[in-house]
Amino acid sequence: MSLALRLPTPARLGYSFNWVGRIGLAVILFWAVIAIIGPWIAPYPPGDMVDFDYFGPMSSQFWMGSDYLGRDILSRIIMGTRYTVGIALAAVMLACAGGVLLGMIAAVVGGWFDTLLSRFLDAFNGIPHLLFGLVVVAAVGSSIPILIVTLAAMYLPGSYRFARALAVNVNTMDFVTVARARGEGFGHIILREIFPNILGPVLADLGLRFVFIVLVLSGLSFLGLGVQPPNADWGALVRENIEGLSLGAPAVIFPSIAIASLTISVNMFIDNLPTRIRDRSE
Amino acid sequence: MLRSATTWILVGQRLGIALITLLIVSFAVFFATELLPGDVAEVLLGQAATPEAVAGLRTAMGLDEPAIWRFLSWLGGLATGDLGMSYVNKMAVADLLSGRLMNTLRLAGIVTLVCVPVALTLGIAAAMWRGSWLDRLVSVLTISVISVPEFMVATLAVLVFAVWLDWLPALSFGVNVNSIGDMLRAYAMPVISLSFVVSAQMIRMTRAAVIETINTPYVEMALLKGASRTRMVLRHALPNALGPIANAVALSLSYLVGGVIIVETVFNYPGVAKLMVDAVSTRDLPLIQSCAMIFCISYLLLITLADMIAILSNPRLRR
Numbered sequence: 001m002s003l004a005l006r007l008p009t010p011a012r013l014g015y016s017f018n019w020v021g022r023i024g025l026a027v028i029l030f031w032a033v034i035a036i037i038g039p040w041i042a043p044y045p046p047g048d049m050v051d052f053d054y055f056g057p058m059s060s061q062f063w064m065g066s067d068y069l070g071r072d073i074l075s076r077i078i079m080g081t082r083y084t085v086g087i088a089l090a091a092v093m094l095a096c097a098g099g100v101l102l103g104m105i106a107a108v109v110g111g112w113f114d115t116l117l118s119r120f121l122d123a124f125n126g127i128p129h130l131l132f133g134l135v136v137v138a139a140v141g142s143s144i145p146i147l148i149v150t151l152a153a154m155y156l157p158g159s160y161r162f163a164r165a166l167a168v169n170v171n172t173m174d175f176v177t178v179a180r181a182r183g184e185g186f187g188h189i190i191l192r193e194i195f196p197n198i199l200g201p202v203l204a205d206l207g208l209r210f211v212f213i214v215l216v217l218s219g220l221s222f223l224g225l226g227v228q229p230p231n232a233d234w235g236a237l238v239r240e241n242i243e244g245l246s247l248g249a250p251a252v253i254f255p256s257i258a259i260a261s262l263t264i265s266v267n268m269f270i271d272n273l274p275t276r277i278r279d280r281s282e
Numbered sequence: 283m284l285r286s287a288t289t290w291i292l293v294g295q296r297l298g299i300a301l302i303t304l305l306i307v308s309f310a311v312f313f314a315t316e317l318l319p320g321d322v323a324e325v326l327l328g329q330a331a332t333p334e335a336v337a338g339l340r341t342a343m344g345l346d347e348p349a350i351w352r353f354l355s356w357l358g359g360l361a362t363g364d365l366g367m368s369y370v371n372k373m374a375v376a377d378l379l380s381g382r383l384m385n386t387l388r389l390a391g392i393v394t395l396v397c398v399p400v401a402l403t404l405g406i407a408a409a410m411w412r413g414s415w416l417d418r419l420v421s422v423l424t425i426s427v428i429s430v431p432e433f434m435v436a437t438l439a440v441l442v443f444a445v446w447l448d449w450l451p452a453l454s455f456g457v458n459v460n461s462i463g464d465m466l467r468a469y470a471m472p473v474i475s476l477s478f479v480v481s482a483q484m485i486r487m488t489r490a491a492v493i494e495t496i497n498t499p500y501v502e503m504a505l506l507k508g509a510s511r512t513r514m515v516l517r518h519a520l521p522n523a524l525g526p527i528a529n530a531v532a533l534s535l536s537y538l539v540g541g542v543i544i545v546e547t548v549f550n551y552p553g554v555a556k557l558m559v560d561a562v563s564t565r566d567l568p569l570i571q572s573c574a575m576i577f578c579i580s581y582l583l584l585i586t587l588a589d590m591i592a593i594l595s596n597p598r599l600r601r
Contacts, residue, residue, distance in 0.1 A: 123306040128581050130540045138562040138570050139314045218431045256434045263429040
């Protein structure tokens, strides 16, 4: 048997995706690349009024039409990618890092610490997310660091609850008991014994939470409380051009399509993750 | 059905948790809006104010008291219906709210009346003919609605019904309401958008609840005895799925809270959510606090209701 036939390809290890998952992944990668190389491929500077007409139609000059000030929508969407994807990614990383760490600590420590933290974070989850964003923005104003921290705070309790439930199960397994009997420290048990064993589901959960954060961020921006002018993420682009809606202007439609393409493809990708990543217990 | 004492203890426990949650939530709302921003008195009087005037206003507004004392008196006022005065237009918050609250409740009520029958029918039908074209169509539609922002559902509804089909007025609300027809047309767009958002959740959860019951051995037994698919679902599975379905209905109605904020803004609907969004842009703190509390209370009510239905309908949760 030749070597090529025995190489551990993803398919043979059980990590292959079906075509729906692949399409999702392709769209995600597309937006990731756009976010990185955006400034170099935007046809016009996003802040410049380049069209003499407002709410211009699609043309060979302006592929996605122009907005209410005659700015090029394609360039603004390309630049908006950085805000939407960047803020959501930073927030979801923060939320999941905090939630997973606290969840693992609560699962290992147990007792009153676990009960108190769980109850408190559950109570915190009793505030509707969009409302929480509204109140915080009303209080401290809107800037990108504040948006990131607020969005992260909204989704930390959910991530905590998810990670804690997984970690409680792993915590009772024999290899953790053995590690404890070996005299391993607290940090070793959390990071080397439990964390690798909940990583797969946690990553899938991170993807879903990313979608929720994109939705809430767009919602906040749509209400005028997210990314502030002259910069705009996709939600803010919809808000800016909402008057064009009754004209059926492409300036409203394309930013909406951008949001939908990102959220739907992340959902498609996560739903079709190989079971091996999504759920180790199966 | 036997309702033992433990059931009521569990229900009481759930109520207690809800109350404690409400207390924590009100604490968070109060301190987020009250402690973080700059001095309220300075904001109100503007930059030209003398330090004496600011100090006078601070004393008059009770801002010199310790924060925890102000929190308690605010909570007391909330409980007795005294919501304070709006900073911006010097009116009692309760007066500003009362009419708006009725509008929002009316919108929510109509949406509930439209949603529940449609969503339950579709959810149960999708579960009954699982894997059929109907099921697949419903799944794709609900997943699409769930994965896009609420404002997109609303803008899409405007595009389809107002721009392309030209059936309904686009973004104006209730400018000249003369007849029942006008009123129906004015309510149509907000109700349609909000119904889509809420029923997508409801259909998914209902479908999941019914399918879970269909997968039990006793329902399979009914099928083996020769009961038709319809009879198997409607007579055998449905009665046992009622609890989870009611739970799903209450849970999905909690999506009204987030959805209503967006939909009222899009359609310029004169409800509490629009009032709150406007208050955020003018930084009218007492108004924001009261609106936030209204939303939090309704959200908690629905979630607690869903939990209680789950406890009461499922004996296994009572142990």
